[in-house]
Amino acid sequence: xxxxxxxxxxxxxxxxxxxxxxxxxxxxxxxxxxxxxxxxxxxxxxxxxxxxxxxxxxxxxxxxxxxxxxxxxxxxxxxxxxxxxxxxxxxxxxxxxxxxxxxxxxxxxxxxxxxxxxxxxxxxxxxxxxxxxxxxxxxxxxxxxxxxxxxxxxxxxxxxxxxxxxxxxxxxxxxxxxxxxxxxxxxxxxxxxxxxxxxxxxxxxxxxxxxxxxxxxxxxxxxxxxxxxxxxxxxxxxxxxxxxxxxxxxxxxxxxxxxxxxxxxxxxxxxxxxxxxxxxxxxxxxxxxxxxxxxxxxxxxxxxxxxxxxxxxxxxxxxxxxxxxxxxxxxxxxxxxxxxxxxxxxxxxxxxxxxxxxxxxxxxxxxxxxxxxxxxxxxxxxxxxxxxxxxxxxxxxxxxxxxxxxxxxxxxxxxxxxxxxxxxxxxxxxxxxxxxxxxxxxxxxxxxxxxxxxxxxxxxxxxxxxxxxxxxxxxxxxxxxxxxxxxxxxxxxxxxxxxxxxxxxxxxxxxxxxxxxxxxxxxxxxxxxxxxxxxxxxxxxxxxxxxxxxxxxxxxxxxxxxxxxxxxxxxxxxx
Numbered sequence: 001x002x003x004x005x006x007x008x009x010x011x012x013x014x015x016x017x018x019x020x021x022x023x024x025x026x027x028x029x030x031x032x033x034x035x036x037x038x039x040x041x042x043x044x045x046x047x048x049x050x051x052x053x054x055x056x057x058x059x060x061x062x063x064x065x066x067x068x069x070x071x072x073x074x075x076x077x078x079x080x081x082x083x084x085x086x087x088x089x090x091x092x093x094x095x096x097x098x099x100x101x102x103x104x105x106x107x108x109x110x111x112x113x114x115x116x117x118x119x120x121x122x123x124x125x126x127x128x129x130x131x132x133x134x135x136x137x138x139x140x141x142x143x144x145x146x147x148x149x150x151x152x153x154x155x156x157x158x159x160x161x162x163x164x165x166x167x168x169x170x171x172x173x174x175x176x177x178x179x180x181x182x183x184x185x186x187x188x189x190x191x192x193x194x195x196x197x198x199x200x201x202x203x204x205x206x207x208x209x210x211x212x213x214x215x216x217x218x219x220x221x222x223x224x225x226x227x228x229x230x231x232x233x234x235x236x237x238x239x240x241x242x243x244x245x246x247x248x249x250x251x252x253x254x255x256x257x258x259x260x261x262x263x264x265x266x267x268x269x270x271x272x273x274x275x276x277x278x279x280x281x282x283x284x285x286x287x288x289x290x291x292x293x294x295x296x297x298x299x300x301x302x303x304x305x306x307x308x309x310x311x312x313x314x315x316x317x318x319x320x321x322x323x324x325x326x327x328x329x330x331x332x333x334x335x336x337x338x339x340x341x342x343x344x345x346x347x348x349x350x351x352x353x354x355x356x357x358x359x360x361x362x363x364x365x366x367x368x369x370x371x372x373x374x375x376x377x378x379x380x381x382x383x384x385x386x387x388x389x390x391x392x393x394x395x396x397x398x399x400x401x402x403x404x405x406x407x408x409x410x411x412x413x414x415x416x417x418x419x420x421x422x423x424x425x426x427x428x429x430x431x432x433x434x435x436x437x438x439x440x441x442x443x444x445x446x447x448x449x450x451x452x453x454x455x456x457x458x459x460x461x462x463x464x465x466x467x468x469x470x471x472x473x474x475x476x477x478x479x480x481x482x483x484x485x486x487x488x489x490x491x492x493x494x495x496x497x498x499x500x501x502x503x504x505x506x507x508x509x510x511x512x513x514x515x516x517x518x519x520x521x522x523x524x525x526x527x528x529x530x531x532x533x534x535x536x537x538x539x540x541x542x543x544x545x546x547x548x549x550x551x552x553x554x555x556x557x558x559x560x561x562x563x564x565x566x567x568x569x570x571x572x573x574x575x
Contacts (some may be wrong), residue, residue, distance in 0.1 A: 004082050004086075004125075007133065008078050008082075008553040010196065010343070011075075011077065011078040012074070012075065012078055012129060014042075015070070015071045015074030015078065015129075016071070016129075017102055018067045018068075018070040018071035018074065018077075018492075019067070019071040019075070019130065019133050019137075019181060021067045022063075022064050022071065023065045023093055023134065023137050023141055024281065025060045025064050025067065026064065026138075027138075027141045027142055027145050027277070027280070028060055029057060030059075030145070030273040030276035030280070031061055031145060031148075031149075031273055032053055032057060032426065033269070033272065034149065034267070034269035034272055035053075035269060036431050036463075037268055037269035037272055038333070038450020042210065044233055049265055052455075068248030072132075075126060075129055075130055076126055078126075079122050079123075079125040079126035079129075080122070082121070082122060082125050083121075083122040085120075086121065087114065087118065088304075089309070090113070090118070090305065090308055090309065091567050093309055093311070093313070094110070094308065096311075096314055097308075097311055097313060097314060098312075098313075098314045098380070098381065098382065099124055099375070099380040099381060100104075100339065100341075101311055102342045103340075104341065105193040106196075107190045107195060107196075108189075108193065108194065108195040108196060109188040109189070109191070109192050110308070110385075111192075111195065112168075112184070112187055112188035112192070112193055112304050113188070113301075113304055113308060115191075116184070116187060116191075116299035116301075117184065117302075117305050118301070118305065119296055120294075120298050121301050121302060121305070121390065122298075123298070124292060124294055124295060124297075124298035127290075127294065128291060128295060128298065130293060131287040131291040131294070134283075134284060134287065135284035135285070135287050135291065136284075136286050136339055136544075137348070137407045138281075138284045139281065139284050139285075141350075142280050142281055142284075143155060143159065144168075144276045144428055145273070145277055146158075146159075146274055146278075149266075149270040149271055149274045149277070150257055150260065150266050150271075150274050154256050154257055154260065154266075154274075158249050158252045158253045158256065158257070158278065159249065160252075161245050161246075161248040161249045161252065162245060162246070162249055162281070162285055164245055168241055168242075168245075171353040172234065172238045172292075176231065176234050176238075176292075176293065176296045178229045179227065179230045179234060180297050180300045181295055181303075182227040182230070182298055183224070183227045183228050183231055184301065184304055185227075186220070186223045186224040186228075187224055188304075188387060189220055189223070190217075190220045190221055190223075190224050191218065191300065193216065193220050194217070194474075195547030197217065202252075207234070207419055211374075214343060215532045220453045221333075235293055236529050238293075241286070242285060246281070246285055249281070250275075251280050253275060255273075255276065257271055257273070257274055269343075271315055271345040271570040274472075282409060286308070294507055296417075298350070304499065312395060312562045314400055321397060321398055321399035321402065322393045322397045322539055323402065324328035324390055324398055324402060324403075324406065325391065325405050326395055326487065327390070327391065327406050327407075327487035327488055327518060328355070328356050328391050329353070329354065329355045329356060329391060329392070329406075330352075330353070330377065330388075330389070330390050330488070330518075331352070331353050331388070331389045332351060332352040332373070332376075332387065332388050333351060333354075333386065333387055333388075334349050334350075334351060334387070335350045335351075335376075335387045336348050336349055336350070336375065337369075337372060337383065339372075339406065340381070340382065341383065345541055346369045347369045347373070347541050347542055348540075348541040348542050349542070349543075350369070350373070350538075350541075350542075351494035351543060352373070352543070353534075354518060355518070356487070356516075356518055357515070357517070358519075358534065359511055359518075359519045359520075359521065359531065359532045359533055360518075360519070360520050360532060360534050361521050361522075361523065361528075361534070361535040362521070362522045362523070362535075362536050362540070363521075363522070363523065363524065363529065363536070363537055363541070363559065363562070364512035364522065364539055364558075365538070365539050365558070366535055368538035368540060368541060369538055370492075370522045371412065371492055371493070371522065373522075374411075374490050374492045374520075374522060375489060376388060376515055377403075377407055377409075377520075378403060378404055378407060378490070379395055379400045379404070383395065383396070383540075390403065390406070392414055405484060405486065406486060406487050407482075407487070407489075407491050408479045408481045408484055408486040408487060408488070408490070409481075409490045409492060410477055410478050410489065410491050410492060410494040411494060412492050412493045412494060413480060414465065414470075414474045414477035414494065415462075415463050415464060415465075415477070416430075416464060416468070416473055416477070418460070418461065418462055418463045418464075419457050419460065419461070420455075420457065420458050420459060420460055420461070421453075421458070421461060421476060422437065422457040422458060423442070423452055423458050424465075424476060424480060425437055425440070425441070425457075425479050425480045425483060426478065426480075426483065429483065432483065436483055437479075437483065440479040440482040440483045441475075441476075441479045443478075443479070443482055443505060443506075443510055443513055443514070444475040444476070444478040444479040445474055445475055445502060445505065445506050445509070446472060446475035446478075449472055450476075461476075463474075471498040471502075473493075473494070474494055474495055475495075475498070475506070477494065478491075478494060478495075479508070481521060482510070482514075486517075487517065487518060488517070488518040488519075488520065488553060489509070489510075489518070489519050489521070490518070490520040491519070491520065491521045491522060491523070493522050493524060494523070495507075500525050500527060500528075503523075504525075504527055504528050507519075507521060507528050508531075511531075524561060525546055526549075526559070526563045527563075527566070529549055530549045531549075532548065532549065533548070534546065534547070534548065535547060535548065535549060535552060535559065537552070537557070537558055537559045544557070544558060544559050545558060545559055
């Protein structure tokens with residue numbers, strides 16, 4: 001926010017100057033009114049003087065009209081520019097953050113920062129700046145004109161109660177900030193829960209747990225309600241106190257200035273002008289209370305947004321990365337790994353080698369760390385130095401973008417955007433030929449499915465690809481990876497939704513048609529790996545077996561037991 005104000009100070013300066021000009025024109029009007037009242041007797045026979053005062057008032061009103069337009073234009077526009085720039089900056093920062101950041105912060109929590117928190121900051125830079133400038137200059141100008149009307153002593157005595165607002169505000173500050181933080185936190189939780197429930201509405205309906213979902217929603221909505229009510233209660237006490245202080249000032253005005261009028265020390269016109277000025281002080285003083293509330297909310301919003309903006313980006317620590325060029329080999333050396341913020345070791349002293357053109361399989365028991373290896377190869381999570389090497393270069397010395405151009409991961413859970421099949425396959429690529437798309441969809445065994453749709457490749461797949469079957473989503477995701485023409489493809493159990501024969505056929509076709517490419521297959525269907533150059537077997541995070549299919553079958557190990565079990569299941573439950 002500070003950087004934005006430095007770059008756009010001229011917008012705020014121009015807007016503030018127009019705002020101060022409007023304030024100045026406003027405080028002249030009561031002075032004219034007082035003068036008119038004091039000269040009523042002599043103006044009874046002088047219509048020109050009356051016309052002159054009316055023209056003055058009309059001129060001042062016109063000036064205020066023009067001034068209000070311009071201060072609203074400059075200050076409002078500057079706040080909107082901040083909102084746009086902040087949105088872009090936050091989204092750009094999100095794209096630069098590592099994967100584990102999103103493990104710790106839910107999507108709904110992030111969206112709450114993009115909506116309610118950012119809107120609060122926009123209000124601080126619009127209404128907040130207006131109230132701040134207006135309250136300072138209006139108070140100063142009004143006091144000057146009040147002193148010119150009744151003298152500094154009476155003005156000071158009537159203004160004295162307003163100074164008590166300083167300790168009152170300080171007393172409320174910490175309590176309001178803490179409670180506003182609770183409101184924002186509960187709103188983020190409610191927003192995230194709502195987003196999650198909408199995304200999983202089909203699961204909710206499938207298991208008939210609507211009542212349970214509704215109960216959870218009401219609990220979170222009630223928490224947000226209670227925290228909001230606490231803030232409202234606090235402000236309900238704070239703002240009436242401000243009103244009470246203003247009322248005390250009005251009472252003092254009637255007592256002190258009224259007696260001076262009776263004694264003849266102050267004219268009736270000055271008394272009327274003084275009371276109008278006192279009324280004009282109500283808005284600046286009241287806006288001080290509103291400004292305090294807004295700033296506290298904005299401060300809380302800024303702290304929450306800073307958790308994104310100040311998060312450590314992925315591309316840091318190296319000014320120059322090593323270029324790896326064409327892929328030749330990949331090696332994992334004695335790798336033990338635990339995810340950030342956890343204590344459990346997912347991988348324990350793992351060693352693995354993949355050479356150019358090979359097909360390597362990774363299999364194992366559930367939760368043995370297979371997918372973790374895939375994520376680490378893509379540099380999605382941080383890993384210590386001296387553990388993973390690509391072309392003999394430590395992965396920490398390679399630009400993540402370079403890694404992901406060389407190695408493409410097809411994840412377990414396919415994700416498609418709510419767009420056409422064509423755009424989902426060609427996403428991020430500027431030039432894609434029809435022949436390329438046809439080729440990769442045939443390799444992924446999804447071409448016939450797509451062409452059977454009325455709109456073909458222009459079929460819109462809906463949110464997360466909901467209009468496609470699970471197998472179709474997975475195969476479109478594979479086609480999206482294949483069209484990138486990478487050196488290495490990592491298939492992380494990405495064909496679980498198709499039958500074993502189709503999976504085996506797809507892997508075999510890809511290997512035959514894309515000779516020279518390196519393929520790493522993580523799967524629970526071992527028949528797919530019969531022709532693999534090497535198979536690594538994981539159990540409980542340990543690499544317990546390594547060899548070809550035939551070599552592993554000659555041993556009485558985990559791989560052989562898993563393979564025999566799967567053959568028995570296929571005989572009992574043939575596809």
